[in-house]
Amino acid sequence: DVKVTQSSRYLVKRTGEKVFLECVQDMDHENMFWYRQDPGLGLRLIYFSYDVKMKEKGDIPEGYSVSREKKERFSLILESASTNQTSMYLCASSTRAGNTEAFFGQGTRLTVV
Template sequence: DVKVTQSSRYLVKRTGEKVFLECVQDMDHENMFWYRQDPGLGLRLIYFSYDVKMKEKGDIPEGYSVSREKKERFSLILESASTNQTSMYLCASSPGQGGLGAFFGQGTRLTVV
């Protein structure tokens, strides 16, 4: 059974903290993605990676960075958390180009207070 696992289901962090969201996939997929989901806005792409140590900005990269040191792991970093980063964060991986066949993790609900 394919799996994309996000390290936390729920997180509460303080404004200004550095926050790490971890994602691991066991499908040997080349491509990994970070999205955030907000009511009325759908899913928006933050960053993606098509290979180890490679990263590309998505539609809303401001305030975020990523790290992909190993093929199976893709980390999202909030350098200095702010309240407008309170959201549901979703990690996905896919074997194909264009995000085809993407599998999603269960999501991390992050609240910044």
């Protein structure tokens, strides 16, 4: 069974902390994505990566960075967490072909206090 695994289901962090969200996929997919999901706003793309060490800004990259050192792992970094980054974060992966569906992790609910 194909899997996208996010390292934490729930996280509580303090304002100003550096936060790492990890995502691992076992499908040898080229593309990986980080979204945040907020009520009424749907899924908004933060960053995506189409290859190792490659990254592209999504629609809301401010306050975030990413790292992709290995094909199977895509990390989202909050450099200095703020309360407005409290959200559900979803990781996804897909093939480079672009005509196949994305597979999603279960999500990480991050609360910044």
